[in-house]
Ligand SMILES: *[C@@H]1O[C@H](CO)[C@@H](O)[C@H](O)[C@H]1NC(C)=O
């Protein structure tokens with residue numbers, strides 16, 4: 001600090017008193033605006049004026065009395081900054097201090113014509129010794145207004161003889177006529193310190209018209225007039241957000257007609273349509289429909305607000321078909337239970353046989369007339385008889401075997417109970433074949449994946465990441481008709497899968513989900529945060545972000561999302577309940593008995609075959625017997 005002061009003393013002995021007076025007021029006025037600036041470029045006019053500019057008290061204040069580091073340049077004030085070769089490395093987003101003449105500033109020509117609005121500009125008017133006259137003020141106001149209307153440049157502080165002037169684009173009287181807005185609006189006013197312009201000016205935009213677009217998406221529902229096709233009203237979370245921002249910043253929403261191209265697609269020549277196209281062509285001030293935060297290749301022209309919500313991209317496919325009634329009982333329990341049931345019967349028969357052999361060997365029971373293999377066959381049949389809970393007509397002699405049969409009965413009761421309860425469940429809640437659970441299953445199924453918006457699909461399956469993604473990427477198929485109802489096609493016609501936002505499915509297609517027409521693959525390939533978009537470096541960006549953060553802090557946006565979900569749930573439940581009432585009590589019909597009849601038919605066939613075999617066998621035996629006689 002002391003070395004700086006000494007330097008100042010040595011440099012400007014004659015200006016000392018004046019510099020101190022100016023400095024103290026600048027200290028106060030510009031403290032806040034400078035706080036957020038990491039460094040400054042100080043531009044002094046080249047040639048003859050360089051010495052003079054360097055001794056300018058305001059320029060000296062920036063160079064010596066602030067804590068902000070600076071880089072010193074000389075420049076030609078008659079030449080636009082972009083064209084000045086000495087300033088080639090100047091960052092477009094940097095903040096500048098320029099010493100200029102009033103004539104240049106009023107004419108907005110040369111170095112002052114810059115349309116960059118990312119940085120903060122401090123103009124030091126060197127050739128006006130006293131305060132601005134009324135006439136000079138009006139001239140400056142005119143030129144500032146021109147910069148605002150043409151390029152939305154506003155972040156400028158004009159330092160004249162110790163005063164700081166700013167252009168407030170929202171001050172003044174407005175008669176409410178949108179067309180006449182720019183002519184009579186905006187005033188050059190003295191800056192009273194406090195917050196930097198990017199927040200201060202936007203506390204009250206006094207009804208300034210902003211072109212806002214909200215098109216149809218998950219959380220925004222514009223209603224169009226069926227006759228004229230014009231926007232009539234909007235509902236949804238995005239609309240609630242829009243209302244709150246408009247009220248907080250006090251701007252007038254000029255609602256644009258929803259773009260029929262929605263988000264916008266890039267065409268071969270690099271131009272865009274849709275909302276992105278409007279932003280690129282300066283047709284839109286803010287778009288309050290959520291965009292995925294990702295690279296749309298337009299980062300030079302478009303900015304995202306803070307993230308407002310998030311969502312997943314999920315694949316949905318037709319629900320697997322129902323298992324037909326005729327074979328339903330077979331699928332009532334899992335294959336492991338079937339396997340256990342059948343294998344256990346053989347194992348138990350084997351144990352029973354071991355008991356029998358042991359009994360015979362130890363002569364606990366007397367050897368029966370039948371051979372061992374006949375006894376074994378009898379045991380197998382008896383085991384199955386117990387297994388399917390039929391009574392045994394005669395019990396074995398040995399008590400050990402009887403005990404064993406008792407335990408078999410209990411096992412068969414348990415199996416039977418499991419089977420019967422599963423059977424009644426599947427008759428009431430129909431069973432389906434296995435659904436697509438993973439992306440690998442999806443790939444194996446061979447379904448093509450239809451998408452509507454290119455922005456959804458361009459990095460959905462990044463081919464480089466894995467062979468699976470490369471294969472899935474080949475199955476993507478673009479449906480160019482933005483009005484097509486792909487979900488309905490998938491649900492009714494089937495034969496393809498599609499990609500959509502998870503909440504979109506939960507909001508708009510919940511009836512298909514509840515009616516089990518579509519199935520969401522649980523493995524979702526992408527997760528995105530979602531933001532609104534506005535033109536790059538839009539003046540109101542910071543103010544809108546601040547309002548969005550306040551709403552998020554208060555939990556308002558999640559609340560509105562919950563409300564909307566709740567309303568959707570209530571309406572779909574109501575609609576489905578009417579349909580469902582008829583089917584609520586499932587009455588079993590003859591159709592459910594199909595398998596029983598098939599079994600009877602098969603049994604009859606087997607019995608007939610056995611009868612024929614026996615008949616032939618018996619005839620031959622009789623013939624042999626008569627021959628012997
Ligand atoms: C909003 O702007 C209108 C129009 O200029 C003005 O009359 C009104 O007082 C402003 N409202 C607030 C809350 O500042």
Ligand SMILES: *[C@@H]1O[C@H](CO)[C@@H](O)[C@H](O)[C@H]1NC(C)=O
Nearest residue numbers: 266267268269270271272273
């Ligand atoms: C680019 O192509 C679109 C349609 O594909 C067309 O409307 C537009 O005029 C073209 N723009 C240029 C600059 O050629």
